[in-house]
Structure formats: C-alpha cells, structure tokens
Amino acid sequence: xxxxxxxxxxxxxxxxxxxxxxxxxxxxxxxxxxxxxxxxxxxxxxxxxxxxxxxxxxxxxxxxxxxxxxxxxxxxxxxxxxxxxxxxxxxxxxxxxxxxxxxxxxxxxxxxxxxxxxxxxxxxxxxxxxxxxxxxxxxxxxxxxxxxxxxxxxxxxxxxxxxxxxxxxxxxxxxxxxxxxxxxxxxxxxxxxxxxxxxxxxxxxxxxxxxxxxxx
Amino acid sequence: xxxxxxxxxxxxxxxxxxxxxxxxxxxxxxxxxxxxxxxxxxxxxxxxxxxxxxxxxxxxxxxxxxxxxxxxxxxxxxxxxxxxxxxxxxxxxxxxxxxxxxxxxxxxxxxxxxxxxxxxxxxxxxxxxxxxxxxxxxxxxxxxxxxxxxxxxxxxxxxxxxxxxxxxxxxxxxxxxxxxxxxxxxxxxxxxxxxxxxxxxxxxxxxxxxxxxxxx
Numbered sequence: 001x002x003x004x005x006x007x008x009x010x011x012x013x014x015x016x017x018x019x020x021x022x023x024x025x026x027x028x029x030x031x032x033x034x035x036x037x038x039x040x041x042x043x044x045x046x047x048x049x050x051x052x053x054x055x056x057x058x059x060x061x062x063x064x065x066x067x068x069x070x071x072x073x074x075x076x077x078x079x080x081x082x083x084x085x086x087x088x089x090x091x092x093x094x095x096x097x098x099x100x101x102x103x104x105x106x107x108x109x110x111x112x113x114x115x116x117x118x119x120x121x122x123x124x125x126x127x128x129x130x131x132x133x134x135x136x137x138x139x140x141x142x143x144x145x146x147x148x149x150x151x152x153x154x155x156x157x158x159x160x161x162x163x164x165x166x167x168x169x170x171x172x173x174x175x176x177x178x179x180x181x182x183x184x185x186x187x188x189x190x191x192x193x194x195x196x197x198x199x200x201x202x203x204x205x206x207x208x209x210x211x212x213x214x215x216x
Numbered sequence: 217x218x219x220x221x222x223x224x225x226x227x228x229x230x231x232x233x234x235x236x237x238x239x240x241x242x243x244x245x246x247x248x249x250x251x252x253x254x255x256x257x258x259x260x261x262x263x264x265x266x267x268x269x270x271x272x273x274x275x276x277x278x279x280x281x282x283x284x285x286x287x288x289x290x291x292x293x294x295x296x297x298x299x300x301x302x303x304x305x306x307x308x309x310x311x312x313x314x315x316x317x318x319x320x321x322x323x324x325x326x327x328x329x330x331x332x333x334x335x336x337x338x339x340x341x342x343x344x345x346x347x348x349x350x351x352x353x354x355x356x357x358x359x360x361x362x363x364x365x366x367x368x369x370x371x372x373x374x375x376x377x378x379x380x381x382x383x384x385x386x387x388x389x390x391x392x393x394x395x396x397x398x399x400x401x402x403x404x405x406x407x408x409x410x411x412x413x414x415x416x417x418x419x420x421x422x423x424x425x426x427x428x429x430x431x432x
Contacts, residue, residue: 013334013336014336016311016386017386017389020387020388021386021387021388024387024388025387047386047387048385048413049385049411050385050386050387050390050409050410050411050412051267051411083303083304084300084303084304084414084415084418087299087300088299088300088302088414118229120229120230142430169264169265169266170233170236170237170263170266171236171237171240171241171263171266172233172236172240173233174266193266194266195265195266195267197264197265197413197415198300198304198415199300199385199414199415200415201298201414209321
C-alpha cells in the first residue's frame, strides 16, 4: 500500500506518551485519599478525561477493586450499557480469562419490549443482562435509567453483580443515580456529581483488567 | 420475552430528559460569546460532558458550522479517528444524504503499515482517509497524533477536508495539536486545553447533522 507521504519518525511513541501522562497526573494530583489499589483506577480516569476534579470525585466501595479483579479472573461477563463503552474496553484482558464484553441495548427483543412498555431500552437491557451476568461487572457510563434499574434489581435481590462501575454523565438523574449507587452494600465504583461518561467508565474497567492480568 | 420484573412507568422519558437538560444548560451557561449557529454545538458538548468550562473553551472557524452542514448535505464521508467516535455518531442523519461514517484505524493494511514504519496506527489511518474523504468531515476525539498528521497534510496541500472537528483529550500533545488546528485557515471546531474526548467530538458532529437535517 502506498501512503503517498514520506515517513517522519515520531519523537514520542504511544507507550512513552502514556508513561509521561501518568507521571504528569501523579505530580499534579499531589495528595489524595485513595488506597494503593484504588489509585490506578483514579489515574486512568484522569488520563481519559484530563479532569482532576472528576478523578478526585471518585467513590469506591472498600471491596470494589478486589471484587473487580476477582470477577475478571473468574471469567465473568462484563456488561456495557452502550456501544461506546463496549468498544472502548480492552477485550483481550477479559477474554483471556474466559469472559466476554456484552451490550444488550440494541438487541431486537430489547427494542421491542421497550417500545411495548413505553420505557427506555437502557432499562430493558439491564433486565435482560442480569439473567446472563450473575457475578459479572456492569459498566454503566451513559444511561442513568440503566443504573437506577440495576440498583432497584439489586435491592430486590434479583441482581447480584460482582462489581458495578456506574458513572453516567448528565443533568437529569445522573448525579442522583450515583448517589443511590454509593448507598449499596455491594462492590461499586462511582463518582459524585454530574460529570462522568463512557471514556471514564472504560478507563476504570481497563485499569482493573490490567491489575487482573498483572496478578497472573 | 419475559423480563421477570413488573413494568413501572417512568416519570421522565428520554426526549423529556434531553429537553430539560438543554434548559438547564442554557440557564446555567448564561452569557457566552457564541453565534446562534454555533450555540447548538456548544450546548451538545456541555450536554455530553456536564462541563461548562469545556463548552466555553470551544473555538470555531467562522465558516465551520456552515461548512459542516454543507458537507453532510452533499453526502460527504465522515471520518472518525477511533471506534468510540464512530459508534457514537448518529448514522441515519449522515446516510440519508448519501454519506457514511468511516474509521480506518483497525484496517489490516493500516496496522501493517504502522508496524513497518514504527509509527502510530492513528497517523497511518489519516493518510489512508484523506484519499477517500476529500471535502469530508474529520472527527478526531482521541488521537493527537492523528490530528497533527492531518494538519500537516492540510498545510502541504495533500488533504482538503470540508471540516475538521478536533478535540483530542490528554496530557501529551493534545492541547498543542488543538492550538495548531486553530491556526489553520480552513473550517475547524476545536477547544483550548487538555480536555476533550470522543463524546464531545461526537456531540459536536451530531449537533451539526441535526442542523443539516432541519434545513431540509
């Protein structure tokens, strides 16, 4: 293949860029309240958002990181609320332990059921997911309605996730849904406030799968 | 399909959530320097990030919005730098005018060439894209190296995009790449600083495609 333009060597390679970024983050973040096992998650969230306030707003259930590592190493399913989360997740580190990354929101039966019940596809996709993903990780970066539905199902004893990473972004219900998540007595990672989104949710999960791999 | 749990009517439907969000954004943003045609882009960027500072940091070439609308209505290709940008873009409003959304970064020939030249896939994917996408829209939300390469090709007269939406996020080269973009005398939308990312890049493009559709 002819790419027409001449090659000019890059001074900075992707691996170097990441290392340099992490160094800047550590320097600029300074003191923080996170544990040694939580810090890689915080670091990758800041890396994905360039937002220190967002990083500092993270809230961890005390068992969250351990539970996430355990779920990945046991080959549990990872459920993404939307495609943007699914495509961002590093699949190889999930699949090498036998797991897979699933997203249900565009499934035909989910769309039909949402229409029939006049509710959101996000909600119905969670009802479908909990049947397949007991003990799995739910990564919710976009839809507060999905997170609220999952919280409801946990409270009613119908869903038993291994870890919920819940960081939807937005002006309506997002902050409230995360406050509700932080009240649960099961492993969760979330943040306080309106900010959040797919890239930071992906970053948190990728940080955990990297720890899972390194324990091997 | 049996979803096992009873239906509970939602008080807030997706359309209502969006309208209420836009209302909050307009109220809280207050005075701003943007034109009437730029404002929908700013509004959707804030909606996607819950970050008013990021919204206020947007910089538009004076012809940017018009050029973007024109490109979409002429059925030009939209090039996404990464899959996370591609999956977020509302395809129907691109395709109804004959356009399509493409991403080259995982193409086999791009991967091979990047390896051969010891450079990033992002750079090689841009070299491939400019051949197919003359007059098209480049939506770059992740890779500063892709944006820098595109800027170089524009300066050398090898690339003639209709619009560049360039909002990579990060600590190394991201802010610098956007400063370079803002110096070009072709239509661009970018922002000042480290923040940015796939969702805000998608939001800017979706705002423009919505305007393109409404002009019809």
